[in-house]
Amino acid sequence: MSNHKPLIRPDASYGSVADEIGNVVLTDRFKPGWIVGVCIGFALLQVLNISISWLLARGIGVWGLNIPVGWGFDITNFVWWIGIGHAGTFISAILLLCNQKWRTSVNRFSEAMTIFAVMCAGLFPVLHLGRIWKAYWLFPYPNQMALWPQFRSPLLWDVFAVSTYASVSVVFWLIGLIPDFATLRDRAQNIWVKRLFGFASLGWRGSASHWHRYQTAYLLLAGLSAPLVVSVHTTVSFDFAVSILPGWHTTIFPPYFVAGAIYSGFAMVLTLAIPFRAYYQQKNLITERHLDYMARVMLATGLIVAYGYIVEAFTSWYSGNVYELGLFATRLKGPYAPIYYALWLCNIILPQLLWFKKYRSNTIFLFIISLVINTGMWFERFVIIVLSLHRDFIPSSWGMYYPTKWEIGLFLGSMGLFVTLFFLFIRFLPAISIFETIELLAEEKGDLKHD
Amino acid sequence: MTDLHGVMGQFPNAQSLMHAAHEIKTRGYIKTDAFSPFPIEGLHEALGGKRTKIPMIVFFSGLFGGTFAFSVETFANVVHYPLIIGGKPYYSWPAFIPITFELTVLFAAFSAAISMILLNRLPELYHPVFNIDNFRTASRDGFFLLIKSTDPSFDLEGSKQVLAKAGATQVYEVPN
Numbered sequence: 001m002s003n004h005k006p007l008i009r010p011d012a013s014y015g016s017v018a019d020e021i022g023n024v025v026l027t028d029r030f031k032p033g034w035i036v037g038v039c040i041g042f043a044l045l046q047v048l049n050i051s052i053s054w055l056l057a058r059g060i061g062v063w064g065l066n067i068p069v070g071w072g073f074d075i076t077n078f079v080w081w082i083g084i085g086h087a088g089t090f091i092s093a094i095l096l097l098c099n100q101k102w103r104t105s106v107n108r109f110s111e112a113m114t115i116f117a118v119m120c121a122g123l124f125p126v127l128h129l130g131r132i133w134k135a136y137w138l139f140p141y142p143n144q145m146a147l148w149p150q151f152r153s154p155l156l157w158d159v160f161a162v163s164t165y166a167s168v169s170v171v172f173w174l175i176g177l178i179p180d181f182a183t184l185r186d187r188a189q190n191i192w193v194k195r196l197f198g199f200a201s202l203g204w205r206g207s208a209s210h211w212h213r214y215q216t217a218y219l220l221l222a223g224l225s226a227p228l229v230v231s232v233h234t235t236v237s238f239d240f241a242v243s244i245l246p247g248w249h250t251t252i253f254p255p256y257f258v259a260g261a262i263y264s265g266f267a268m269v270l271t272l273a274i275p276f277r278a279y280y281q282q283k284n285l286i287t288e289r290h291l292d293y294m295a296r297v298m299l300a301t302g303l304i305v306a307y308g309y310i311v312e313a314f315t316s317w318y319s320g321n322v323y324e325l326g327l328f329a330t331r332l333k334g335p336y337a338p339i340y341y342a343l344w345l346c347n348i349i350l351p352q353l354l355w356f357k358k359y360r361s362n363t364i365f366l367f368i369i370s371l372v373i374n375t376g377m378w379f380e381r382f383v384i385i386v387l388s389l390h391r392d393f394i395p396s397s398w399g400m401y402y403p404t405k406w407e408i409g410l411f412l413g414s415m416g417l418f419v420t421l422f423f424l425f426i427r428f429l430p431a432i433s434i435f436e437t438i439e440l441l442a443e444e445k446g447d448l449k450h451d
Numbered sequence: 452m453t454d455l456h457g458v459m460g461q462f463p464n465a466q467s468l469m470h471a472a473h474e475i476k477t478r479g480y481i482k483t484d485a486f487s488p489f490p491i492e493g494l495h496e497a498l499g500g501k502r503t504k505i506p507m508i509v510f511f512s513g514l515f516g517g518t519f520a521f522s523v524e525t526f527a528n529v530v531h532y533p534l535i536i537g538g539k540p541y542y543s544w545p546a547f548i549p550i551t552f553e554l555t556v557l558f559a560a561f562s563a564a565i566s567m568i569l570l571n572r573l574p575e576l577y578h579p580v581f582n583i584d585n586f587r588t589a590s591r592d593g594f595f596l597l598i599k600s601t602d603p604s605f606d607l608e609g610s611k612q613v614l615a616k617a618g619a620t621q622v623y624e625v626p627n
Contacts, residue, residue, distance in 0.1 A: 014488060014592035116488040140523055148527035152536055152546040160553040179590070183488070186587035202574035205581070206589050208472075208485040210571045212495035213503045217567035220509050224560045228553075235549055388546050437589070439489035447465045449493060 007102055009284050009441060014438045017285075021432045022187050024280055024373065028425070033279055038423040052127065059140045060130045062406045068392040069383050069401035074128040079236055079381045080264070081121035081418075082162065083257075084374075086229055087265020088114025089169060092176075102293055102442045105285040108433040109276070109426070110172045112268050115266070116421040118166045122416040127157070127410070135284035152247035154238035161235035166237040169229060178204050180215075180436040190291020240384065246327040247388030250315055256308030263301035263347075264377035266294050270370035274363055276426060285432055291361050299354040305380075307346045323393060335400060336387050339379050348375025349413050456579035456627045457599040459480075459586075460619025465491050468594040471617035472497040475598065478613055483604035486580065486595040508566045509559045516558025520551045535558050583623045597625065 016296070055062055065072050078283045088110035095103035126135050126378050138159045140149050181201035188194040198373040204210070237257035240248035270291065316328040345427045350372055358368070391398050425431065442448035462468040465487060472485055476499055485491075524547040528534070533541045566576075573578050580586050580597065589595055596619070598610045611622045 014513060015588075018488075018591040048580060134461045146532055149552060150536060151524040151528055152543055154537055154549075157549040157553075164553040164557045168556065171560055171564045175567070179488075183590040186590045195609060198466045198576060199574075202568065202578040203578060204573065204590075205578055207500055207571075208487070208491070208494045209500050210573075211487070211490035211571055212500060213505055213567050215490045215564045216503050216505045220506065220563045222558055224509075224513075224563070226554050228560075229557045231556075238549070250567055330513070435489045435590075442465055442489060443537075448489075 006326060007105070007287065007289065008361035008437070008444060012284065012441060014441060017239060017433050017437050017441055018183055018187070018444065020282070021183025021430050023436065024282075025184060025194070025297060025428060025430055026188055028233065033142060034427060038427075041416050041423055043422075044412055045420050046413075046416070047409050048234065048416055051406050051413050052123075052209030052408055054408070055127060056132065062404060064402045064404045064407060066399055066401065068397055068399050069386055069389045071128075072401050073403045073407040073411055074124045076122050076381045076385050079319060079385075080378045081117045081124070081414065082165075082236060083233060083264045083381075085114040085117035085121065085159055085165075085169070085265065085266045086111070086233060086258070086261035087269050088117075089172075089229040089392070090164075090262050090265065091269070092172060092185035093222040093229065095329070096219075096222045097226060100441070101440055102290055104436045105282075105432050106175075106269060106273060106290055106294075107436070108176065108187070108429045109272065111169065111176065112422065112425045112429075112431070113265075113268060113272060114169050115166070115173060116225075116425075117265075118162065118417050118422070120170060120418050122162060122166065123414060123417075124410075125162075143404065144314070154235065154242045157235045159200060159238055161232045165232045168225060172225055172352045175214075175333060176219065176433060176436075177429065178202060179206065180204065180430045181342045183434045184430065196356060200201035230258055238372065238389075245388050246316075246321070246323040247312075250312065252311045252315070256311075256342055259308065260380060261300045263305055264303070264374055265268060266298045267370040267377070270294055270298075270366055272422065274367045274368065274370075278363075278433065280426070280431075282432065283320050285437060287359055288363075291366055292357075293365065295360040295366055298370075299351060302347060302351045302354075302373070306450050307437050309344070309348065326391065327388060330386055330391050331383065333390070334387070334391070336383070340383050340387070342381055343376050343379040347380060388440035454627055455600045455607070456582075456609065456625040457597050457602075457605070459580065459595050459597045459623045460585060460617065460623050461585060461618055461621045461623070462594040462596065462618060466528075468596060468620045469494060469591070470496060471596050471614070474617040475596065475613060477504050479532060479604050480598050480602050480613075482598045482599040482605075482608075483503060484599070486586070486592075486593075487588040488590050489623030503570065505563060505566050505570065509563045512562030513555045513559030517551050517555035519558075520554035521547055525545050525548060537616060544613065582626050585621070585623070 005420055027102045035299070063072065063074070091103050091110045092107045094347060126132050129135055138156065178201055182204035185194055185197035185201050232255040237253035241250060241253040243249060273286055273328065274291070277283050308422065313328060316324040319325075331337065351369060353365075353371070386401050390401055456567060462471055468485060469491060471475065472483075472494055475483060476497060481499060485494055487494070514586060514587070525544075526545075529541045535541070539546065540558070554606065584594060586595065598605060598614070598615060607624070611624075615623050
């Protein structure tokens with residue numbers, strides 16, 4: 001590693017790192033950019049409120065869904081958001097187990113991103129139920145009707161996968177925050193801030209026996225989250241793959257969905273990290289090297305996704321099945337063909353520039369490409385869902401789907417929820433893990449020797 | 452003796468704390484504790500701490516979660532309300548596996564977090580060590596070693612000297 005640039009600049013000390021991260025939270029001032037950002041997010045959040053209220057008042061008919069296209073923006077957004085969440089868990093769990101030290105300074109806010117993305121994702125399946133006040137029917141509970149949910153259905157597996165994922169991610173995140181709350185408690189000047197962080201830290205005092213149990217629990221949580229993150233998007237892909245619809249009924253779906261999820265997730269981490277490190281002067285902690293590594297992960301997962309697209313095309317051709325071939329012809333020449341081409345452009349062709357160091361080290365380019373990939377991944381889900389549905393098995397059942405303003409409002413509104421939560425997070429919680437960064441510094445300085 | 456929690460030494464870095472921990476262990480102190488801003492591998496063992504039981508708890512919780520999920524699914528679909536769906540047999544166990552897996556992870560993860568907090572006896576908002584003003588650095592760059600007054604070989608002046616000799620830059624008496 002010696003020929004690499006260090007992950008933390010060498011003149012940093014334990015205290016200076018703690019201050020650098022803690023000051024963002026403990027200052028009294030609100031940066032103007034933050035206020036603007038949170039206002040935009042909050043305005044969009046009101047779009048969400050209105051869209052949901054109108055949906056509840058009038059029912060699913062306000063959306064553009066029809067027969068044959070029973071899933072549109074709702075499920076597209078669900079799959080997109082839940083995919084974005086995956087990078088957070090990937091960074092916090094899988095890279096921890098692989099002992100990738102560079103994860104330290106991006107893991108906290110990637111985890112936050114995961115939680116907020118899963119919150120946005122969770123909205124959509126519940127809202128598309130129509131009668132959302134009966135959402136609790138999804139869970140098995142003893143009831144007078146003696147009815148149980150359908151345990152053989154992938155849709156129910158999804159309920160369990162997503163709710164487990166959401167709760168485990170929150171637990172993992174909160175456990176990681178405990179020692180940092182203690183640091184903030186000890187640094188805070190205002191007595192109420194001190195008390196608040198004191199309560200939140202549960203009275204953490206960094207005792208050796210506590211750390212011993214803490215690390216054991218943390219590693220176990222990482223070990224449990226690693227298969228969990230893979231299982232979630234696999235289960236989401238079962239929603240499609242277990243059906244018999246051309247374009248859905250394929251065994252490539254689980255790995256291809258998981259790779260796509262990590263792909264879009266890393267793109268979102270870059271979308272958030274690049275402005276954050278620039279505006280909050282955290283370039284010492286989130287270095288060019290971090291961005292470079294994330295770009296490489298995107299390139300690798302992007303190639304897996306490309307493989308998925310190619311296998312899909314190959315399977316259609318190789319099957320010789322008229323419906324499979326018809327679906328593929330629709331992708332290439334049908335009414336939604338521009339979206340299919342756009343997805344190739346955004347997800348496969350443009351990201352190939354990441355092979356070159358010149359582009360990977362260009363922060364502006366990385367920011368733009370991350371937005372491009374996020375758009376492309378949204379197109380991918382749209383292609384999978386709407387294109388497979390809109391041409392039913394007989395031409396008399398064909399139809400078109402166009403979103404209404406309420407669906408668009410819901411989509412924009414979910415971004416508002418995400419942006420609002422994220423802005424609140426970077427202002428009121430340590431966006432970079434303090435104790436892990438100090439630990440990393442100790443390792444780099446040789447104060448902490450792992451043999 | 453009851454008004455004194457123990458004596459505590461402050462050390463400049465992780466290595467010197469580790470060194471001092473070995474030192475007081477060899478001198479036969481058993482009721483000790485160390486405090487650091489980040490986990491130091493081997494420190495807990497150096498002070499004579501035992502391995503935690505968390506892995507065992509997590510294993511059995513996971514086992515319980517998985518068994519519970521599989522049992523509920525089987526009970527619902529085989530015993531309580533058998534329905535043929537998609538031409539599958541009542542006991543179509545492979546379809547029960549995804550939820551079994553999810554609940555295994557859910558129970559195991561929650562037990563890991565909860566048992567860590569409870570075994571650490573948290574939340575504990577007051578602790579005598581917080582009486583030392585400098586202890587607030589224990590969450591940023593301070594390293595501390597504590598010998599409790601309940602230790603059989605504890606003796607105020609002697610223990611303070613032991614800490615100083617082990618490399619402490621400052622030694623405090625910690626009131627209860």
